[in-house]
Amino acid sequence: MAYEAVIGLECHLQLRTATKMFCGCPAEFGAEPNANVCPVCLGLPGALPRVNRAAIDAALRLGLALGCDVRPTSVFARKNYFYPDMPKNYQISQYDLPLCEQGAVPVTVEGTERRFELTRIHVEEDTGKSFHPERYGDRRVSRVDFNRAGVPLLELVTRPVFHEPKECGAFLFQLRRLSRWLGISDADMEKGHLRCDANVSLRPRGAAAFGTKTEIKNLNSIKGVEKGIAAEIERQRGMLERGERIEQATLLYDADHDRLQVMRSKEHAHDYRYFPEPDLPALVVDDAWIAEARARLPELPWDRERRMIAAYGLPAYDVGVLTEQRELADYFEAAADREPKLASNWIMTEVLRALKERGISLTQWAERVPAARLAAFLDKLMARELPGPLAKQVFAWMAAEDGDVAALLERHGVRVEGSAEELRPLVQAVLQEHPGPVQQYLAGKTATLGFLVGQVMKKSGGQAVPQVVQELLREALEQQAGSRP
Amino acid sequence: MSANELWRLSAAALARRVAAGTDVAAAVESGWEGPGAAWEADVHAVVHADRAARRAGAEAAKPGPLKGVPVLVKDNLCTTDYPTTCASRILAGWRSPYDATVITRLREAGAVIAGKGNMDEFAMGSSTEYSCYGPTRNPYDLERVPGGSSGGPAAAVAYGLCTLGLGSDTGGSVRQPAAFCGVFGLKPTYGRLSRYGLVAFGSSLDQVGIFARHAGDVAATYQALAGPDPFDATTRLTRAPDVSRWDAGVRGLTFGWPANLWQEGCDPEVVEGLERAAEWLERAGARRAALEFLPGEYAVATYYLVATAEASSNLARFDGVRYGFRHPDSADVLALYTRTRSAGFGPEVQRRILLGTYALSAGYYDAYYLTAQRARTRIRREYDEAFAHCDLMLMPVAPTLPFRIGEKTEDPLAMYLSDIFTIGANLAGIPGLSVPLEPARNGLPRAVQLLGAPDSEPALLRAGRALEVRGDVARLPRENEVEFAWPTKR
Numbered sequence: 025m026a027y028e029a030v031i032g033l034e035c036h037l038q039l040r041t042a043t044k045m046f047c048g049c050p051a052e053f054g055a056e057p058n059a060n061v062c063p064v065c066l067g068l069p070g071a072l073p074r075v076n077r078a079a080i081d082a083a084l085r086l087g088l089a090l091g092c093d094v095r096p097t098s099v100f101a102r103k104n105y106f107y108p109d110m111p112k113n114y115q116i117s118q119y120d121l122p123l124c125e126q127g128a129v130p131v132t133v134e135g136t137e138r139r140f141e142l143t144r145i146h147v148e149e150d151t152g153k154s155f156h157p158e159r160y161g162d163r164r165v166s167r168v169d170f171n172r173a174g175v176p177l178l179e180l181v182t183r184p185v186f187h188e189p190k191e192c193g194a195f196l197f198q199l200r201r202l203s204r205w206l207g208i209s210d211a212d213m214e215k216g217h218l219r220c221d222a223n224v225s226l227r228p229r230g231a232a233a234f235g236t237k238t239e240i241k242n243l244n245s246i247k248g249v250e251k252g253i254a255a256e257i258e259r260q261r262g263m264l265e266r267g268e269r270i271e272q273a274t275l276l277y278d279a280d281h282d283r284l285q286v287m288r289s290k291e292h293a294h295d296y297r298y299f300p301e302p303d304l305p306a307l308v309v310d311d312a313w314i315a316e317a318r319a320r321l322p323e324l325p326w327d328r329e330r331r332m333i334a335a336y337g338l339p340a341y342d343v344g345v346l347t348e349q350r351e352l353a354d355y356f357e358a359a360a361d362r363e364p365k366l367a368s369n370w371i372m373t374e375v376l377r378a379l380k381e382r383g384i385s386l387t388q389w390a391e392r393v394p395a396a397r398l399a400a401f402l403d404k405l406m407a408r409e410l411p412g413p414l415a416k417q418v419f420a421w422m423a424a425e426d427g428d429v430a431a432l433l434e435r436h437g438v439r440v441e442g443s444a445e446e447l448r449p450l451v452q453a454v455l456q457e458h459p460g461p462v463q464q465y466l467a468g469k470t471a472t473l474g475f476l477v478g479q480v481m482k483k484s485g486g487q488a489v490p491q492v493v494q495e496l497l498r499e500a501l502e503q504q505a506g507s508r509p
Numbered sequence: 510m511s512a513n514e515l516w517r518l519s520a521a522a523l524a525r526r527v528a529a530g531t532d533v534a535a536a537v538e539s540g541w542e543g544p545g546a547a548w549e550a551d552v553h554a555v556v557h558a559d560r561a562a563r564r565a566g567a568e569a570a571k572p573g574p575l576k577g578v579p580v581l582v583k584d585n586l587c588t589t590d591y592p593t594t595c596a597s598r599i600l601a602g603w604r605s606p607y608d609a610t611v612i613t614r615l616r617e618a619g620a621v622i623a624g625k626g627n628m629d630e631f632a633m634g635s636s637t638e639y640s641c642y643g644p645t646r647n648p649y650d651l652e653r654v655p656g657g658s659s660g661g662p663a664a665a666v667a668y669g670l671c672t673l674g675l676g677s678d679t680g681g682s683v684r685q686p687a688a689f690c691g692v693f694g695l696k697p698t699y700g701r702l703s704r705y706g707l708v709a710f711g712s713s714l715d716q717v718g719i720f721a722r723h724a725g726d727v728a729a730t731y732q733a734l735a736g737p738d739p740f741d742a743t744t745r746l747t748r749a750p751d752v753s754r755w756d757a758g759v760r761g762l763t764f765g766w767p768a769n770l771w772q773e774g775c776d777p778e779v780v781e782g783l784e785r786a787a788e789w790l791e792r793a794g795a796r797r798a799a800l801e802f803l804p805g806e807y808a809v810a811t812y813y814l815v816a817t818a819e820a821s822s823n824l825a826r827f828d829g830v831r832y833g834f835r836h837p838d839s840a841d842v843l844a845l846y847t848r849t850r851s852a853g854f855g856p857e858v859q860r861r862i863l864l865g866t867y868a869l870s871a872g873y874y875d876a877y878y879l880t881a882q883r884a885r886t887r888i889r890r891e892y893d894e895a896f897a898h899c900d901l902m903l904m905p906v907a908p909t910l911p912f913r914i915g916e917k918t919e920d921p922l923a924m925y926l927s928d929i930f931t932i933g934a935n936l937a938g939i940p941g942l943s944v945p946l947e948p949a950r951n952g953l954p955r956a957v958q959l960l961g962a963p964d965s966e967p968a969l970l971r972a973g974r975a976l977e978v979r980g981d982v983a984r985l986p987r988e989n990e991v992e993f994a995w996p997t998k999r
Binding site: 063066067068069070071072073074075102104106108111112113114166168295297298299302303304305 | 706878
């Protein structure tokens with residue numbers, strides 16, 4: 025029998041706010057253990073939570089970006105369970121009356137535009153982190169760091185709308201891009217800013233009813249999500265084909281060994297005893313707040329993709345790369361006025377390469393090479409005032425030094441104007457003087473080009489620019505090749 | 510008056526003395542040095558006291574309306590200078606790194622924290638018998654309970670150890686011990702006194718409350734403590750009502766007279782007290798409005814569902830992981846939890862945690878917790894309706910006079926039912942004032958309760974003052990201090 029997988033995702037985003045969800049402690053990452061704590065986030069007796077509006081605002085903006093319905097009055101609830109890294113032994117979350125409902129994430133999966141619908145978005149607090157067990161003399165001890173306890177988390181739950189692992193991957197990619205685009209989260213799965221659990225069930229293809237679902241946790245990368253879900257689909261398919269029953273369970277995915285292990289079965293499922301948090305009044309988000317948050321939304325990535333394709337005539341691939349980060353799209357648009365495709369090529373290849381090599385952010389790069397400077401460089405290139413072969417060298421100088429293209433050329437003693445005309449005779453002379461290497465080149469042994477370049481350089485008394493010489497030689501050799509019978 | 514008689518003064522008079530040059534330390538120590546030590550040995554109102562801490566507090570006392578006034582604070586309010594243990598083994602030795610907001614405000618007003626008062630463990634009880642430190646005794650009869658759960662501060666204020674007391678009132682825990690000890694006890698409107706630093710029992714019901722021997726002292730303390738607190742999101746955002754006219758009399762006020770409430774099950778001495786109080790209020794110019802009032806029908810059930818549900822969650826944090834008592838012998842985390850909590854919590858606390866956990870469990874939530882929430886909304890509406898016909902309501906605090914130690918500890922339901930007249934105010938979020946009357950024939954304290962709509966503290970205190978002067982309008986102005994009826998030890 026053919027089976028169809030039905031998958032729903034539950035994603036957690038660590039929100040990038042200055043302070044924690046319910047107290048004034050810094051929400052930063054990487055402090056000394058238990059440095060960013062106070063009576064509230066340690067759950068000391070008598071301490072009470074107070075809502076961080078910045079976290080609500082972040083969730084609100086994500087909700088508005090995804091077309092969710094915003095509940096004017098939502099309610100915090102306590103989710104009760106015991107765990108040593110949870111200071112109060114309950115988590116303040118939202119339950120039956122969440123901040124946002126409905127909405128969808130638009131995602132292009134293999135060229136097809138899809139809309140993956142959501143159930144809800146709400147805010148809650150993160151837990152601390154346990155480290156265990158460690159040896160301590162003859163005892164084994166666990167340690168808990170509460171720096172993360174109380175950091176704002178956003179939970180986003182999808183409807184069971186996915187059927188294949190790659191759809192989930194594309195969805196998470198889009199969610200990550202949007203979170204960064206809106207500046208609400210770093211959304212790095214490896215660092216735990218973005219966490220994802222998946223509910224997976226199988227049913228005979230064409231059936232309407234859902235099968236028994238399992239929940240997979242510990243999916244720590246987009247690739248891991250896809251592989252974990254694929255493994256679970258295979259596991260369930262195998263069981264069904266052997267006529268076994270699927271048991272409701274929570275599974276952990278071990279990415280290193282591509283293996284699933286049962287964490288708890290249905291009998292051990294938690295009863296979270298949710299009830300409205302009596303320490304917090306209902307959360308009121310009025311129309312003014314919604315309108316103001318909506319006004320602060322930037323053009324959304326998918327809208328921008330569409331506009332950039334239409335406005336600049338760029339291929340979808342280019343636009344996909346350029347809109348991966350909002351800053352990159354801004355940089356492109358600021359540089360692309362006259363020559364969009366050229367700008368796109370240079371940004372996608374040279375700029376992104378430079379960022380990677382130097383390990384710097386686009387912002388840092390743009391301080392050195394503002395978009396206007398790149399645009400001026402591209403202008404020179406188009407106007408043929410900067411010969412193509414020289415362009416990469418000038419680009420490298422530009423990244424390290426100040427000055428416009430002319431100033432850079434002058435500083436490095438490169439005369440561009442007329443240099444090609446002056447060099448052409450030298451090139452012709454070298455080709456005639458060295459027929460052997462020319463024949464070898466034409467026969468496909470292109471390494472001889474270096475020798476020929478050296479000869480022209482010698483003739484020019486070292487004045488010529490090697491890249492220009494190389495280009496002229498290639499041009500001339502191509503002509504010879506073309507003119508041969 | 511000699512220094513060792515300062516303990517007899519009202520807070521207002523004591524602060525006046527201090528402002529006029531009396532040594533703060535002398536004002537604070539007076540209660541401990543006078544007959545206090547002998548009384549305390551019998552009554553056992555105090556669980557944490559420290560002469561050095563009192564000295565330091567006296568030295569640091571700020572200028573303010575309560576400068577030099579000693580306050581005994583219930584052991585569930587966080588203080589940096591004394592342990593905070595909720596009279597529970599599970600918090601043995603725990604010292605808070607922060608002061609509760611009400612403690613900060615007391616200090617800002619010049620008051621000195623004199624120590625921590627005994628209580629029922631985690632404020633669960635009506636007699637101050639369920640304390641890991643042993644019971645507090647009623648200063649009027651050492652064989653009887655002082656009421657609870659804030660029995661320690663109530664008793665200490667009654668016999669003169671401290672001028673003021675702070676307690677907490679989740680279902681009557683300030684008003685009932687005030688009544689049993691013959692002092693004033695105010696439970697303010699929910700959200701008027703910050704709960705930040707009050708160890709939670711039932712968060713939606715808890716309010717910090719005030720003990721004093723004089724209506725004016727309740728007003729002065731309320732004035733110093735009430736108002737919005739950014740650290741407690743459930744405080745009301747508006748300014749607290751002005752209670753400075755607590756001696757303005759009751760002319761023009763209408764008080765409800767829900768006589769149906771005490772038709773049965775009430776001690777005749779209690780009923781007689783109510784009639785006496787009504788006459789005094791009328792003599793002072795208030796109008797009596799008879800009304801039928803029956804919110805008590807489901808109130809006890811509703812209260813014990815809401816309070817235990819919230820408590821089961823609030824008390825989850827006491828697990829031996831971060832602070833307080835940890836069972837020494839636990840092989841894994843589950844054993845750590847169960848052994849710590851089984852050994853750390855007393856039986857009444859365990860009973861309520863179990864009840865609350867059950868009420869919130871899957872499959873029972875709708876039947877219990879949700880139904881209780883609906884009942885609570887109805888009870889609130891019934892109070893609203895009643896206050897459309899009167900400014901205040903006069904009713905009993907408890908159906909009986911102080912009962913004997915051990916009388917109800919074996920019968921939890923009887924103990925729960927003794928809260929029947931006080932829990933309504935907590936469910937409805939309204940203020941209530943317990944006002945001492947003349948003692949009953951057997952010499953035990955007797956009191957009435959005044960209830961009002963939210964923010965009616967000014968009217969409650971005016972009526973409380975009218976009863977303090979026994980309706981004698983000529984004595985109403987605040988200059989006429991009323992001598993407190995002190996207990997005489999048996």
